Amino acid sequence: MDIELRDLSVGTIVSDVSLTAATGSVVGLVGPNGSGKTTTLRCVYRSLTPNTGAVLLGGEPLAAMAPKDSARVLAAVTQDSQVDLDFTVAEVVAMARLPHKGTFERENEADAAICAEALKRVDATHLAERSVLTLSGGERQRVLVARALAQQPKVLVLDEPTNHLDIRHQHEILALVAGTGLTVLTVLHDLNLAATYCDRVHVLAEGRIVASGRPAEVFTPELVAEVFGVRAFVVEHPVSGAPQLLYDRLVHQEEIQ
Amino acid sequence: MSAPVPLSRRPLGPTVALLCVALLVSVVCGVALGPVRVPLVDTVTHLRAALFGGIIDHADAGTYRIVWEIRLPRVLLAAVVGAGLSVVGVVVQTMVRNALADPFVLGMSSGASVGASTVVVFGVFASMGLYALSVAASLGALVATVLVYLAARTSQGLTPLRLVLTGTAMAYAFSAVTTVLIFLAPHGEAARSVLFWLLGSLGAATWAMLPLSTAAVVVGLVYLRLIARSLNALSMGDETSLTLGVDPTALRRTLFVVSSVLTGTLVAVSGAVGFVGLVVPHLVRMVVGADHRRVLTVAPLAGAVFLIWVDLVARTVAAPQELPLGVITAVVGVPCFVFLMRRRGYVFGGR
Known part of the structure; x- marks a missing residue:
């Protein structure tokens, strides 16, 4: 299932953002702090209603779908995921089955198997009986990704999924979501991770998309200097061939010319 | 940060069975x-006679009346109120995402006390006789909530x-x-009557009070138990709740x-x-975990047992004087709560 953002505007934070994530592709949204990445994403997982424009899920306007219907096809890992109550990890992951169940329906063994599989895929099976309140930031993040997977969506929306993760789990989580075959729309801070795992990236600056395309086309020293304000050298990853950036402090604007 | 404690989620069956037995025993003791x-033997005989028919000796008529007309409705009302307040406590804590919330956090008790004191002080609703206080208090609570x-x-x-x-501010105003x-x-x-009302009492309990309050608690409980999964989602935060297909705004309004x-x-x-709706939800969560399906199964039973004993203490400890329930709930509840909190390293609302 593809997802399309059409002329999305939210106040003065996001202006005329249009992008499409084709079925099964991994699309990255990058940009400096305050560029409107999270705001854009919040429109996609329905926490915000855009002033103008629309989000289309498989061609259907998201706004016209009941929350429960959209939750069956679109799962999200958000930034506001602090938990107050003493749930176990297994209980948190089991919540993913909610949109698939009627009011009088109980969870069955198939649901339990889906949840167990999701935990296994994020390497967190051993955490199942732990209280979520005792997890480290990285463990919690993996559990939330497991919950999103257990929701069995067609589209996965992630707001900085690698936050709090150590380098190994950063790569494992992104490799995992990229390998699911789901349509993925993700906000990423780390341009090198975006370059490695995204099929396409969109660069946001001051609420507008300033560059779009394959990472190799988009991540040029000129763009990085202009948007992020750092000097970048692009090298090719010796194994994957993906463009990778080495940074330096930008001293003078002329240096890149 | 405390060491990771693996939580076992034991089946609820034994806990529920135990609480049901405790409830029955508590009713008889009450x-x-x-x-x-x-x-005790006479109590059981009288109760059986009342429920299934039987012959009571003329000399026992007085005791029978105490058992059937005064004590039983009072004990049953204690159970209903205890169950209801515990359930509302669970829900309000989830609704406002605040560990210190209780059923009265939305200004209801102070609204009710305004209603009650207008009756006591000015004698409004005098035509309604005994029900004036109840009606006025409910109206006051309703106005406060609105x-x-x-x-x-x-x-x-x-x-x-x-x-x-807002609830806290309004409470001060009321x-x-x-x-x-x-x-x-x-x-x-007047001050004494209002204070007594504020701290709660079941002294006026009659059979007539039971049907409406029981129906309200049962209907409310069944409904909340059915949407327990949505309550779980809501307690994970509004955004998460949304991504799980539960509209937090609509749910919170309901x-x-x-x-x-x-x-x-x-x-x-x-x-x-006071205090029942604050403490019982926490005590129950400490034992069965935070899943609302489990909490809403156990909390009403625990609350019912708790309030029956509280009421028993309230009417015996300083007999023939009755103490307000709120005094006993605080005296019993606070130490119990502090003890359990320290023992289990229980966390709510942060590390």
Whole structure:
């Protein structure tokens, strides 16, 4: 299932953002702090209603779908995921089955198997009986990704999924979501991770998309200097061939010319 | 940070069975014990006679009346109020995402006390006789809730923090009104009556009070138990709730109405019994975990047992004087709560 953002505007934070994530592709949204990445994403997982424009899920306007219907096809890992109550990890992951169940329906063994599989895929099976309140930031993040997977969506929306993760789990989580075959729309801070795992990236600056395309086309020293304000050298990853950036402090604007 | 504690989620069966037995035993004890002690055997005989028919000796008619007309409705009402307040406590804590919330956080008890004190001080609703206090208190609670709702409402719906703050602020305002009313009261007895009402009492319990409050609690409980999964989602935060297909704004509005109606009904029959709705939910979560399906199964039973014993203590410890329930719930509840919290390293609302 593809997802399309059409002329999305939210106040003065996001202006005329249009992008499409084709079925099964991994699309990255990058940009400096305050560029409107999270705001854009919040429109996609329905926490915000855009002033103008629309989000289309498989061609259907998201706004016209009941929350429960959209939750069956679109799962999200958000930034506001602090938990107050003493749930176990297994209980948190089991919540993913909610949109698939009627009011009088109980969870069955198939649901339990889906949840167990999701935990296994994020390497967190051993955490199942732990209280979520005792997890480290990285463990919690993996559990939330497991919950999103257990929701069995067609589209996965992630707001900085690698936050709090150590380098190994950063790569494992992104490799995992990229390998699911789901349509993925993700906000990423780390341009090198975006370059490695995204099929396409969109660069946001001051609420507008300033560059779009394959990472190799988009991540040029000129763009990085202009948007992020750092000097970048692009090298090719010796194994994957993906463009990778080495940074330096930008001293003078002329240096890149 | 405390060491990771693996949580075992044992099946609820044994806990529920144990609590059901405890409830039955508590009801019998609650009926048997009191300023006039009825031997346990007689209690059971009288109860059986009342329920299934039988012959009571003429000499026992007085005791029978105590058991059937005074004690049993009172004990059953204690169970209903205890169950109801515990359930509302669970829901309100989830609704406002605040560990310190209880059924009265939305200003209801102070609203009820304004209603009650207008009756006590000015004798309004005098035509309604015995029911004047109940009706006025419920009306007061309702008015308070509506005011809180209107003041807390925003274009994004009811936000948790706004609800708590508005409720607290309104509570202060209503308390001020109550205080003024009591100061203006022509006779000193008024303050005492209002205070007693504020701290809760089941002294006026009759059979007539049971059907409505029982129905309200049962209907409320069944409904909340059915949407327990949505409550779980809501307790994970508004954004997460949305991504799981539960609209937090709509759910919060529903919960607000359900908990207000339930609390209002309970206030009418028992006054504002504090602490039950705060402590029982926490105690239950410590034992069975946070999943609302489990909590909403156990909390009503635990609350019922708890309040039966609280009421028993309230009417026996200083007999023939009765103490307000709120005094006993605080005396029993606080140490119990502190002990359990320290023992289990229980966390709610952060590390």
